[in-house]
Amino acid sequence: MNFYLTEEQQLIRDTARRIAREVVAPRAPELDDTGIYPEDIFQVYKETGLLGLGFPEELGGSGAGIFGLALAIEEIAKVDNACALILLLTRLSTSAILKAGTEEQKRKYCAGTARGELRGAFGLTEPGAGSDSANIATRAVRKGNEYILTGTKCYISGASVADFFLVAAKTDPGAGSRGFSVFIVDRDTPGFRVGREDRKMGVHGVPTCELIFEEARVPAHNLVGRENEGFKLIMWNLNSVRPCVAARGVGTAEGAIQYAVDYARQRQTFGQPLIEHQAIQMMIAEVAMHIEASRLLTYQAALLVDEGKADREHAHFLSMAKAFATETAVEACDKALQIMGGLGYMHESLTERFYRDARQLTIVEGTSQVQRLIIARAVKDNLLNWY
Ligand SMILES: Cc1cc2nc3c(=O)[nH]c(=O)nc-3n(C[C@H](O)[C@H](O)[C@H](O)COP(=O)(O)OP(=O)(O)OC[C@H]3O[C@@H](n4cnc5c(N)ncnc54)[C@H](O)[C@@H]3O)c2cc1C
Secondary structure, three states: OOOOOOHHHHHHHHHHHHHHHHHHHHHHHHHHOOOOHHHHHHHHHHOHHHHHHHOOOHHOOOOOHHHHHHHHHHHHHOOOHHHHHHHHHHHOOOOHHHOOOOHHHHHHHHHHHHHHOOOOEEEOOOOOOOOOHHHHOEEEEEEEOOEEEEEEEEEEEEEOOOEEEEEEOOOOHHHHHHHEEEEEEEOOOOOOEEEEEOOOOOOOOOEEEEEEEEEEEEHHEEEEEOEEHHHHHHHHHHHHHHHHHHHHHHHHHHHHHHHHHHHHHEEEEOEEEEHHHHHHHHHHHHHHHHHHHHHHHHHHHHHHOOOOOOOOHHHHHHHHHHHHHHHHHHHHHHHHHHHHHHHHHHHOOOHHHHHHHHHHHHOOOOOHHHHHHHHHHHHOOOOOOOO
């Protein structure tokens, strides 16, 4: 695969890098301390076109695809993970609509997101079903021109600022994953409300909240794709965004280890800079190898998605990128903190925030264990043909 960036891709990377350094980095510690969503940074993304990277030109985007979006996410994650998540949410809440939505749904929700006029969130997880997502209990019953939704979703990123929600519900509860449908729920839907906000370990700049459906009345034209065929669609949605989660991992790892390397150059112990000690060099080399491998897996995954290969036949490559890059982020933050010594553990150092933020990545959008289940299934099914 060819990973030489085109001029357009270099421009995306350079623009995102500039925004990361000049706009996001100075605000990041405050976002972490206050947990207030950064409206100002969202506006900068809007003005510079970063919100439209993952959308085709006819829907108000720039047509840079998941590859272009992943490049931007990697740059922003080098300085702040929550602000990288804001970019990721543009596709987490819309990929299913792009794939199976009506023209009207695409024009309203995809184009609205690309232009920064609307914000979406993704509602799959429930108190009783996370990894086992086929087991959700939220129910949707058709009544005339509406579906009546009842249930609760939890840990939904960006819910407090979202205008619409891509939501999975059961339309045929007895049919397992075959009784599953996907809906767009507008924020002002009667019977729907955003519930309590979580207190969490990191990624404070993007709040996570409950979604509460108490006989919420969703217009039937907000069904995405076909009734009872939503499970594959929601998996497609998750698969197609895996390169973006992976890119958050790559950027976080790069940002954390670079910070520790800069420190190790100037910190003296036993008469020489920390970076001259072999034990420190081994840690840095280990992380450097894993970052480069992560980036290759991530770019490969992004290219596959942009070629329309986010299906079961290719899901394992997307899972490898997600699991490897996010685990590398945790490893890099852990090693960076260790290299910094006591200072690394203190709130005044970047590594303390980076470590807390990185721990989110191996859980969200399919845990590391779930990614391994997908990879193992592909091996069992002979999809990885090594001979
Ligand atoms: C900060 C944050 C933001 C989030 N944002 C969103 C969002 O925007 N939208 C959304 O829908 N969800 C969101 N989530 C939810 C997230 O996707 C789930 O937490 C995740 O899928 C895991 O589900 P669970 O928490 O129920 O864990 P469980 O499914 O209960 O799993 C618990 C542990 O058991 C392991 N496990 C489970 N089953 C198996 C198995 N068969 N084999 C081996 N190990 C297994 C898991 O890997 C995990 O380690 C968010 C979560 C967090 C923490």
